[in-house]
Structure formats: structure tokens, C-alpha cells
Amino acid sequence: MSDTPSRARRFSSAIGGDAVRFGDGILIAPALGAEAGVLMSAYTAFFSAGARADLPAPYAEVWVVLSGALRVGADGEAVTVRAGDFVHVPELAPGVVEALEDTTMVCVSAPAH
Template identity: 50%
Template sequence: MTDALVRVFDTEENDRTLRFGDRRISITPAVEQAEGGPLSAYSARFGRGERADLPAPYEEVWVVVHGRIRIRSAGSEVEIGPGGFLHVPEDSPGEVEALEDTALVCVSVPAH
């Protein structure tokens, strides 16, 4: 049996937070590829009205902690709010838009 270490994270920004220029979008890594696991996890924050392209070269599951987002992809549109889950397939085309100030928890496979 290995000595697994259970760690706790939250969605608050910290010294590892990455910001995207003057936009109100940030990502805070929690679990990264360098740690040797099969997945990555991070929190993301979007200020109301911010938009970002959706494609990523890995699969992700997003959970909205607070706020509300709209996803446009492949001719469809969905909105999700607190407690909602979203599966984002690898290389999905589309756009995410924050309808309110929003915090997400995201898990990616494989790790990056």
C-alpha cells in the first residue's frame, strides 16, 4: 500500500494563478502533470462577459462552483449554473461565455 497524500484545494487565486493579460480570466493549478498522475485539476475564474475559445487537446469535466456560463459548440448552446457539470470532449470547437462572475473546477485527462 502506498502512502497517498490527500490534499485540499479551493477556487481562490494564489501565487500559482495564471492571468490572461488584462482580461478577467484566470486559472489556478491544483494537480499538475509534473506530479505524475493521470489527470490535471485546476480552478478557473471568468469575469462577467468574458469569452474564451473552447478547444483543448484533452478531455475535461467542468463543475460550476458559482456563477453561470454559456457554452456554444457545434451549433448548440447550453447554460449551466452552480453545481452543473459539463463534459468538454478533446478538441471540441466552440466558445465559453461568463453570464455572471463565475468560478469553475476543471479536471483534465490526460494530465497536462
């Protein structure tokens, strides 16, 4: 893409006042998306302990847990990820994500949305 920035760009993982509420107890702070002319999206998310959301999305994601812990997946196949871990969530993966404690994570997904 000719409009794609050709330099490194820094983003903060802090959740600021521009964060968008997603359901109960989940805040999303977008950093990079399709509007930037790139092939991926990136955002920071904060989950309050006990917050839950359905997983299926029409794109693949990698989540890096910065603090806290999440349970990700469907029933017996769910995995627990903690600070320092990352998880691949395939396109249309079944199940839910649940915060086991207050959790901050960074997500990178493709394609951009």
C-alpha cells in the first residue's frame, strides 16, 4: 500500500479517556487500524475481573497479556494466559474470553479492521 507509513511508530498500552466501552467491564483503546492504511489492527484492552465476551471474530488475533489473567476458548479446550504470556485466537474461534482478575492486554489482528 502506498499510504502505509514507512517509519516505526510508538503506541502506548495505557487506557486513556478515548477508550471505547465494549460490553460490561471491557475497555478498548484502538491504536492502529484499517484507516491507517496498514494490513493489521492493534489495540489495548482492559478487562475488569469477571468480564466476559464471545470470541468469534472474522479475523485472527494474537493477544499479549501485560498484567492479570484471562481464560480463553471453549469449555474443555480453554487456556489460561497470564502476564507475559500470549495466545493466538484463530479466525472464528469458538468460546469466550473471561478475565480471572483485572487484566490489560495488547491485541494485534489481521486483516485490519
